[in-house]
Amino acid sequence: MSSDALEALTAAGIAATQSDSFSPTAIDVPAESWVAAHEVLRDAVGYTFFDFLSAADELTDGFRVVSHLADFWGGAHVEHLLVRTLIPRDKAVLPTLSELYAGANWHERETFEMFGISFEGHPNLIPLLLPDGFEGNPLRKEFVLASRVARPWPGAKEPGESDHAPAHGAPSRRRTLPPGVPDPETWGPRPPGSPDPDPLAPAQAAATPARPRRAGADRRTRKQAEAPPPQAPPADAPSAEAPPAEPEG
Structure with missing residues (x-):
């Protein structure tokens, strides 16, 4: 057909x-x-x-x-x-x-x-x-996603990651903004007649505070630093090897 x-x-x-x-x-x-x-x-x-x-x-x-x-x-x-x-x-x-x-x-x-x-x-x-009174066309790529500016972009982290991940865990990806969302430092009401954001502009990395270290991780690091170094055994110490097997009769 x-x-x-x-x-x-x-x-x-x-x-x-x-x-x-x-x-x-x-x-x-x-x-x-x-x-x-x-x-x-x-x-x-x-x-x-x-x-x-x-x-x-x-x-x-x-x-x-x-x-x-x-x-x-x-x-x-x-x-x-x-x-x-x-x-x-x-x-x-x-x-x-x-x-x-x-x-x-x-x-x-x-x-x-x-x-x-x-x-x-x-x-x-x-x-x-x-x-009534809504301005703009929300499915155009240049439309400013105000809700994404106010909330974290959901694609900022891999599944299973969180702000409470262990300090030794793999770091999450940088928080990014989707096309059409201005940088949070400069975003705000635009004067009448000002141009819309460029829909082709690359996403900018959002400024995020450094993740604080967990107290437990600090204690582990301190204990490791204070632990004495391992000592070598004395030269006349008996060998730890297993005794030879007895011959069969």
């Missing part, structure tokens, strides 16, 4: 490419053919079920918008298909699919508020999940 989808799109004059690297099969189409491609897949191929629509921030490549369609045929058999397109960051706009698939309505609203992608022709493109 995925080959039928590619053939139908090609026959309709849409420059589509197919990827089978992962399941389900994905078909990439140009942004200007976004609606036309879905119309062909629905009417000519049979992908009549719309499951979801979302996006991914690909940084300098732009935003990759993805829809998941399904075709129920042959009883319990279901054919799945991903339809993808790439749009630039400075012009994050696509035509709406809500006239083809009614279920796309709320998915496009969520994608609009989370990524800032507009869907032209949408009947009610308003925020769906975020509270």
